[in-house]
Ligand SMILES: CSC[C@H]1O[C@H](OP(=O)(O)O)[C@H](O)[C@@H]1O
């Protein structure tokens with residue numbers, strides 16, 4: 001076994017992975033509340049895999065009610081070194097047709113009122129989100145889509161909307177003016193929380209629809225998203241397998257492994273012990289260093 005433990009967060013239409021060997025669903029408790037589901041633990045080739053369906057099996061959980069803090073914390077507790085998240089997205093770009101995969105390299109966070117940080121008064125930390133994803137994981141994801149026989153675009157800006165309603169046509173056009181190229185409801189605060197937990201994170205999105213900006217086209221409906229996901233589910237599973245098998249045996253350190261090193265500003269004597277106890281996994285490296 002190598003030193004990679006890859007957390008896979010499965011989006012709409014991806015609720016399990018059949019390529020996992022020795023697979024077992026395991027409950028992981030988190031001080032941040034209930035994760036979306038148990039975690040499917042197993043291996044693919046030389047890589048340990050921890051798979052978590054973002055909406056829970058059976059798609060129980062609405063995008064705005066996903067406990068992203070518990071999900072990221074539980075993945076960290078289950079030993080993950082890195083996260084590959086998978087999402088269904090609408091296209092805001094003529095170049096990104098349904099069926100295409102795209103790695104996300106920037107975000108515009110337009111979500112409202114979701115808990116979006118592990119940190120708070122008593123342990124104040126400001127991580128950098130300028131480069132919100134891990135370029136190394138994204139590269140491996142692009143290669144994996146190619147190997148699996150899919151079409152892929154490397155890099156796109158993801159607009160995270162609150163939902164659960166889809167956008168109006170005016171909103172969809174506005175987001176295009178902002179420079180967004182794909183749209184979804186779950187990439188944030190997930191990506192922020194992964195960074196706070198010092199977990200390199202990449203988001204591999206699968207385009208399922210044209211959202212609502214094309215006047216001569218019917219606007220997105222959920223059955224279209226699911227039909228497109230089902231068409232590509234087999235391919236998505238192949239991509240996950242190729243991704244894990246394509247990772248080198250040795251995991252070189254990533255700067256994101258130390259994202260908290262220069263981020264914490266609260267003086268040690270002002271630390272809140274209740275909050276610190278909840279940060280035992282997220283800030284483990286810092287707390288162990290003392
Ligand atoms: C089922 S349509 C809308 C739903 O699909 C996307 O989910 P995910 O990102 O988990 O694949 C989108 O964000 C919405 O939650």
Ligand SMILES: Nc1ncnc2[nH]cnc12
Nearest residue numbers: 088089090183184185211
């Ligand atoms: N058009 C869209 N808007 C928001 N989330 C989506 N997920 C898939 N398609 C979407």
